[in-house]
Amino acid sequence: xxxxxxxxxxxxxxxxxxxxxxxxxxxxxxxxxxxxxxxxxxxxxxxxxxxxxxxxxxxxxxxxxxxxxxxxxxxxxxxxxxxxxxxxxxxxxxxxxxxxxxxxxxxxxxxxxxxxxxxxxxxxxxxxxxxxxxxxxxxxxxxxxxxxxxxxxxxxxxxxxxxxxxxxxxxxxxxxxxxxxxxxxxxxxxxxxxxxxxxxxxxxxxxxxxxxxxxxxxxxxxxxxxxxxxxxxxxxxxxxxxxxxxxxxxxxxxxxxxxxxxxxxxxxxxxxxxxxxxxxxxxxxxxxxxxxxxxxxxxxxxxxxxxxxxxxxxxxxxxxxxxxxxxxxxxxxxxxxxxxxxxxxxxxxxxxxxxxxxxxxxxxxxxxxxxxxxxxxxxxxxxxxxxxxxxxxxxxxxxxxxxxxxxxxxxxxxxx
Ligand SMILES: Cc1cc2nc3c(=O)[nH]c(=O)nc-3n(C[C@H](O)[C@H](O)[C@H](O)COP(=O)(O)OP(=O)(O)OC[C@H]3O[C@@H](n4cnc5c(N)ncnc54)[C@H](O)[C@@H]3O)c2cc1C
Numbered sequence: 001x002x003x004x005x006x007x008x009x010x011x012x013x014x015x016x017x018x019x020x021x022x023x024x025x026x027x028x029x030x031x032x033x034x035x036x037x038x039x040x041x042x043x044x045x046x047x048x049x050x051x052x053x054x055x056x057x058x059x060x061x062x063x064x065x066x067x068x069x070x071x072x073x074x075x076x077x078x079x080x081x082x083x084x085x086x087x088x089x090x091x092x093x094x095x096x097x098x099x100x101x102x103x104x105x106x107x108x109x110x111x112x113x114x115x116x117x118x119x120x121x122x123x124x125x126x127x128x129x130x131x132x133x134x135x136x137x138x139x140x141x142x143x144x145x146x147x148x149x150x151x152x153x154x155x156x157x158x159x160x161x162x163x164x165x166x167x168x169x170x171x172x173x174x175x176x177x178x179x180x181x182x183x184x185x186x187x188x189x190x191x192x193x194x195x196x197x198x199x200x201x202x203x204x205x206x207x208x209x210x211x212x213x214x215x216x217x218x219x220x221x222x223x224x225x226x227x228x229x230x231x232x233x234x235x236x237x238x239x240x241x242x243x244x245x246x247x248x249x250x251x252x253x254x255x256x257x258x259x260x261x262x263x264x265x266x267x268x269x270x271x272x273x274x275x276x277x278x279x280x281x282x283x284x285x286x287x288x289x290x291x292x293x294x295x296x297x298x299x300x301x302x303x304x305x306x307x308x309x310x311x312x313x314x315x316x317x318x319x320x321x322x323x324x325x326x327x328x329x330x331x332x333x334x335x336x337x338x339x340x341x342x343x344x345x346x347x348x349x350x351x352x353x354x355x356x357x358x359x360x361x362x363x364x365x366x367x368x369x370x371x372x373x374x375x376x377x378x379x380x381x382x383x384x385x386x387x388x389x390x391x392x393x394x395x396x397x398x399x400x401x402x403x404x405x406x407x408x409x410x411x412x413x414x415x416x
Contacts, residue, residue, distance in 0.1 A: 004030045005332055006322075007140055007150040009124050009163055011038060014294025014311035015156030016109035016118075020058045021319025023113055025326060025403050029154075031113075032142065034123040038110060040103035043183045043266040044218035046071075046210065047105075048097040048393035051309035057316045057399045063108045068212065069194040070096035076382060078375075079202040079250055085382050089197070096195070097305075097393075099210045099218055101183075105308075122146070127153065127166045129288055135335040136288040151332045152341070153290045154318065156311075159273050161296035167287050170279035172299045174225070175272045177363065179302060180243055181220040182236075182267035184258040189214045200251055201378070206366050207248065209258050219258040222302070222363070223247060225271055236264035272301045274360060277353035285345040289337045293318055298352040303363035304389065306355045313351075313397035318344045323401040351395070358389050 006022055008015045011033035022029045047055070055061035071089040078084075089096040110118065123143040129136040130149065138153035155163020159172050184190075192211040199208040209219035221243060243259055280298055285291060294311035318341075325340035326332060365374075365381045 001139075002146065002148040004028075004148055004150040006030070006152040006154065007032060007138070007148055008154045008156055009140075009161075010156035010158060010294075010296070011035075011106075011110070011118050011120075012156060012158060012294060012311075013105065013109070013308045014296070014314060015154075016106060016113070017054070017058060017312050017315030018154055018156060018293055018318055019117060020060065020109055020112045021315045021400055022322065023117075024059065024400050025319060025323040027322065027326065027332070028114070028117060030148070030150075031118045032122040032124060032140070032148075033118055033120050036120050038103070038106045040101070040106060041268055042102055042181050043268075044099055044101050044181075044210075044212060045105070045308045046097050046099040046305040047312075048305065048309055049095065050393045050395040050397065051312045052095070052098070053396045054309070054312035054316045057397070058109075058112075058312070060108050060112060063111075064100055064105065065098065067104065068098040068100050070098050071197055071210065072096050072195040074197040074199060076199040076201060077252070079200050079205075079252075087382060099197075099212060101212060124157065124162055127163065127290070129290075132334060137334055138288065138290050151289060151334050152322065152337055155290070155292040155296045156294045158295045159299040161292060163290065164292050164296045167284045167290065167292065169283045169285070169292070169297075170276060172273040172275050175274055175301050175360070175363070176225055177222050177272045177301070178225040178269060179220060179222045179272055180239060180267070180269045181218070183212075183263045184209070184217045184219055184261040185263045186215050186217075186261055190217060190257075192217065198254070200248075200255055201366060202250070205247060206363075207251065207255060209255065216263075217258060219255070219262075221247060222272065236262075236267040239267055239269045240264075272363075273299045274301050274356055275299050277356045280349055280353045280356065285349060286338070286341045289334060289341065291318070291341045291345065297348070298356055300352075300356040300359040301363045302359070303366065304355065304359045304392070306359060306393065309393065310352055310355055313395070314348060316397045316400060317347050319400050320344075320398060321347075323403060326403060327401060355392065358392060362389060 006029035008031045074087040076085045125143045126141040140148045197210045204224045207221040209217050211217040293314035321340045321344040
């Protein structure tokens with residue numbers, strides 16, 4: 001049986017960022033990832049000021065911010081009427097948000113970790129606990145037969161988290177909407193302003209694009225789910241045709257261009273899931289020395305673009321509480337870690353429940369249809385509420401503590 005100080009399940013944004021946070025504290029965490037390499041599903045994502053503060057606390061922001069221009073202005077067009085509202089992205093935070101390639105973000109985080117810390121092709125099948133010195137210790141079973149004992153287990157294994165299920169959290173629910181996302185590539189340049197985003201709102205439909213560089217742009221579309229969506233999930237040509245023929249026929253040419261220039265290797269169609277906020281507030285986010293972060297804790301619809309940002313915040317807050325445990329106790333003491341993990345849960349649960357709720361509400365308003373009432377609500381939303389809701393991103397999750405000593409936490413052991 002292998003023994004580790006900390007095991008993280010999943011090498012997505014949450015898992016890698018948590019690994020980096022612990023690395024900064026001198027704690028080596030083993031990250032178990034079921035895929036053969038880093039998965040950049042979704043092509044790109046927008047990171048708002050809260051995420052940049054978290055990335056700064058992790059010592060990674062400087063690697064990414066020079067690569068991407070901050071967004072300043074957005075244009076939201078009602079497809080039926082052609083009316084366009086202008087919104088300011090600079091409302092929250094000093095700088096506007098930046099949209100980054102997922103692959104670049106994941107590689108920037110992974111680049112901060114020592115070689116060998118991420119173990120690919122490692123699928124977690126089951127979790128149990130064993131008593132060690134009177135304290136329950138997580139024991140993780142991999143599908144290749146490997147068994148790992150760890151003082152702390154952090155589930156960063158996404159929406160369908162095995163760790164969340166083990167904790168007894170309510171299952172994520174399908175919002176009844178789906179998202180299509182991809183990159184559009186223009187080898188000769190697209191000529192768009194890198195600081196402007198475009199959104200198009202139709203009946204039950206919301207779409208948009210954001211240029212990432214002079215030669216590529218991230219585009220996406222959320223729509224009411226159709227049963228066909230599931231079938232199409234693996235076939236990019238079919239997704240492209242379905243979007244062109246059944247969703248964006250009446251859209252301006254500039255949007256159709258995005259879809260024509262789609263890089264098939266990045267094109268995905270997926271249902272939008274979320275966890276009820278009351279399951280987060282009143283559910284078990286920690287049991288013994290096991291907890292969750294990122295989508296494993298708080299899957300949310302993407303309407304505020306906060307799932308990944310919140311995962312970065314989680315990593316810093318969790319790192320701070322584990323770091324404080326280390327400082328207080330002179331090491332990670334299994335019987336004492338639980339109360340520090342509780343501190344993490346208490347600090348996170350209200351904030352992420354609010355983000356889940358705000359995201360759902362925002363999606364409902366923006367995609368809710370074209371009757372006069374919904375149009376009025378949408379007008380009010382963009383005119384008066386948008387900046388306030390987006391204000392939730394103006395949040396500083398704080399820093400990591402500095403650990404005044406180096407402990408022998410970097411090694412893993414093998415015992416029988
Ligand atoms: C359409 C859409 C648009 C979005 N836009 C934005 C945005 O603009 N800004 C933003 O901040 N967020 C956005 N999000 C949300 C964001 O994508 C997620 O919140 C974020 O990717 C969650 O990261 P994670 O690390 O928690 O989970 P994931 O990225 O899902 O990573 C989980 C990892 O765990 C691995 N794993 C799963 N099970 C196991 C297992 N049993 N054993 C081992 N490994 C396992 C998986 O392979 C995966 O690599 C969007 C989401 C969607 C759907």
